[in-house]
Amino acid sequence: MSKNGLSNSGKRFLVVPHGQLSFPAFMPDATFGVVRSVGSEDLKSCGVQAVVMNVFHLMQHPGSSVIRASGGLHSFSGWDGPIVTDSGGFQAYSIVRRNPKLGSITNKSIVFRPEGSSRRLRLTPEKSVRLQLSYGSDLVICLDECTHVSDPFQVQEESVARTASWAKKCRAEFDRTVEQRQGTGELRPLLFAVIQGGGSLELRKECAEQLLEIGFDGYGYGGYPLDKKGDLLTDIIRVTRELVPAEFPMIALGVGEPSNVIRCAEMGYELFDSSLPTRDARQGRLYASKGGFFIRSAGLDEDLYSYLYIQDNRHIKSREPISPNCDCMTCSNYSRAYLHHLFKMKDALYPRLATIHNLRFMTLLMERLKRDPNGKCRT
Ligand SMILES: [Zn+2]
Numbered sequence: 001m002s003k004n005g006l007s008n009s010g011k012r013f014l015v016v017p018h019g020q021l022s023f024p025a026f027m028p029d030a031t032f033g034v035v036r037s038v039g040s041e042d043l044k045s046c047g048v049q050a051v052v053m054n055v056f057h058l059m060q061h062p063g064s065s066v067i068r069a070s071g072g073l074h075s076f077s078g079w080d081g082p083i084v085t086d087s088g089g090f091q092a093y094s095i096v097r098r099n100p101k102l103g104s105i106t107n108k109s110i111v112f113r114p115e116g117s118s119r120r121l122r123l124t125p126e127k128s129v130r131l132q133l134s135y136g137s138d139l140v141i142c143l144d145e146c147t148h149v150s151d152p153f154q155v156q157e158e159s160v161a162r163t164a165s166w167a168k169k170c171r172a173e174f175d176r177t178v179e180q181r182q183g184t185g186e187l188r189p190l191l192f193a194v195i196q197g198g199g200s201l202e203l204r205k206e207c208a209e210q211l212l213e214i215g216f217d218g219y220g221y222g223g224y225p226l227d228k229k230g231d232l233l234t235d236i237i238r239v240t241r242e243l244v245p246a247e248f249p250m251i252a253l254g255v256g257e258p259s260n261v262i263r264c265a266e267m268g269y270e271l272f273d274s275s276l277p278t279r280d281a282r283q284g285r286l287y288a289s290k291g292g293f294f295i296r297s298a299g300l301d302e303d304l305y306s307y308l309y310i311q312d313n314r315h316i317k318s319r320e321p322i323s324p325n326c327d328c329m330t331c332s333n334y335s336r337a338y339l340h341h342l343f344k345m346k347d348a349l350y351p352r353l354a355t356i357h358n359l360r361f362m363t364l365l366m367e368r369l370k371r372d373p374n375g376k377c378r379t
Contacts, residue, residue, distance in 0.1 A: 014218075014249060016082045016138035017187040018074060023249065023270035024369050025049045026261065026362040027084060028278055031057045033067075033077045035278055037351035038359070040079040045329060046356055047363035050081055050138070052273040055131050056088030059121065060114055064131055072136030084273065085137035087128045089194075090222075090253070093146040105145060107162060125166040126173040129191075133177050137189055141220065142170035144194040148224050149233060156198035163222070164210040167193045171214050192251065194222035195243070199236050208243035218249040221269070225255050232260045241268045258287060258305060258365060265369045277362050281354035284311045284343055287361040288323045305361075308336075310354070315340040328360035329353075 013022040028035045028043070030051040035043060043051065053073055058064070070076035073083050092110040096103040103112030109124040128143040144163040147156050174191045193216040197203030211219060221240050227233055232255075241250055249271060252264040256274020264272065277287070288308040308315075308322060321331035322339070330339075330353040342350035 014139075014190065015187070017136075017189055018080060018082045018138050019049075021049055021082050021139075021271075022370070024265050024366050025271055026256070026277075026366050027052045027271065027273045028359060028362075029054070029273055029275040030077070030079070031275065032061055033058060033073060035355070035359075037278075037282065037348075037355050040077065042329075042352065042356055043079065043359070044081075046359040047367075048081075048359055049363075050084055051079060052084045052086055053077075053135070053137075054086045054088060054091065055128055055135075056086075056091040056123070058135065059088070059131060060117070064134065067135050072134075074136050082138040083136065084139040084251075084271075085132040085135060085141065086253075086273075087132070087141045087143040087194075088123055089128070089143045090146045092123060097148075105162075107165065110143075110145075125169040129170045129173040130177060133174070133189065139190045139192060139218075140170075140174060142167045142191065142193045142216075144196055144222050146223055147196060147198050149199040149227060149236070151198055153198075153200060153203075156196070156200055156203050159196045159198070160203050160207040160210075163194065163196045163207060164214075167211055167216075168214050171216070190217035192216055192218040192220055194220040194253065195240055196222045197240075198223055199233065201236070201239055204236065204240050205243055208240065212244065216248075218251065218271075219244050220251040220253045221255075222253060225252065225260070232257075232263060234263065237264060237269075238267045256362075258362070261362075261365065262369070277358040278355050281358040282351045284309055284354070286310055286322050286354060287358050289325050289361070289364075310336065310339050310343050312340075322357050323361070326357065326360060326364070328357050330357040330360075 013020050027050045028048060031054045033053055035051060058067060067073060067076055074080055092112045095112050096105055109122050111120060111122050113120045125143040129140060132140040143166050145159040147159045178188055193211045195204060195207045195211060197207045221237055225233055225237060244250055250269050251271035252269040254274055255261055255264050255272050256276035261272050286308045287305055289305045315336040318336035320336050322336060323331055334353060339353060
């Protein structure tokens with residue numbers, strides 16, 4: 001077995017500088033270096049293995065010099081487990097797409113001006129990798145050019161060409177920087193590339209082939225994973241996984257809705273990142289498992305959980321926990337009535353308790369999927 005557990009074991013885990021990442025893993029977004037409302041000790045108590053931080057946001061706040069002066073993201077944030085850093089391409093693209101006056105994307109770089117700021121920032125593939133490594137990332141993601149599935153074919157074609165060309169530059173910069181560190185005894189971080197191509201099977205294939213030729217530790221599904229109606233792009237996501245040999249791990253970027261996570265896990269994706277479960281928690285949408293979700297063997301599908309909207313008046317006097325099958329700190333100590341009260345009072349305790357519950361729901365779901373990697377947990 002390789003040190004990353006990829007060769008013989010059916011890709012069960014990755015070894016990275018700050019620990020081991022066993023599959024499947026849901027990684028909450030800690031965009032600005034924090035999973036909103038919760039601390040590292042909360043994340044650990046929920047069973048979170050890794051978090052995803054973002055270069056695009058961190059280079060603005062608190063800024064790279066602050067992070068480096070603090071000794072990197074781990075000591076800065078107090079999270080000593082694995083940190084995946086995203087390249088910032090998706091966010092920069094979103095700004096430029098929303099308002100072309102705020103930036104531009106060329107073959108060399110993405111230039112953008114964050115809304116409300118007079119500063120123009122520039123991201124090149126090399127700079128993105130250098131920043132991620134200087135922040136102490138365990139898993140670096142190449143800068144890519146994101147598209148929406150509904151964009152014209154020509155736009156998707158340009159995105160694939162640019163993504164492959166940038167991935168090559170990222171690979172070279174990563175290898176050069178890591179080479180300089182040799183002899184320090186530090187474990188090498190990993191480098192993932194992102195497969196673009198929108199809804200075109202042909203372009204997805206072309207992109208995957210080019211990236212596989214360059215060679216990376218793992219790959220990601222890139223682009224918005226949902227269509228205009230908000231439905232998962234099942235066919236293209238499945239084909240993209242099939243384009244990459246099974247020994248390479250794949251991350252379904254931006255997939256966080258529990259039923260979508262289950263479906264992507266069935267397709268062979270092992271890593272998931274999203275801000276959805278924590279945002280849902282703060283907004284009052286809590287994930288409640290139905291009748292023994294975590295203890296009874298059954299097919300894992302969306303019927304096995306439901307949404308509980310804590311602001312609903314029917315919870316005013318409920319002494320029940322959010323989910324009777326959940327072992328999180330919130331469900332162990334607090335009733336729906338109390339959470340409803342905290343939500344209505346806009347008390348700062350509410351988002352913490354709610355976030356702890358939704359994150360524990362996601363990690364319990366991962367444990368369930370781990371027991372049956374095909375997602376079908378039948379006895
Ligand atoms: Zn709970």
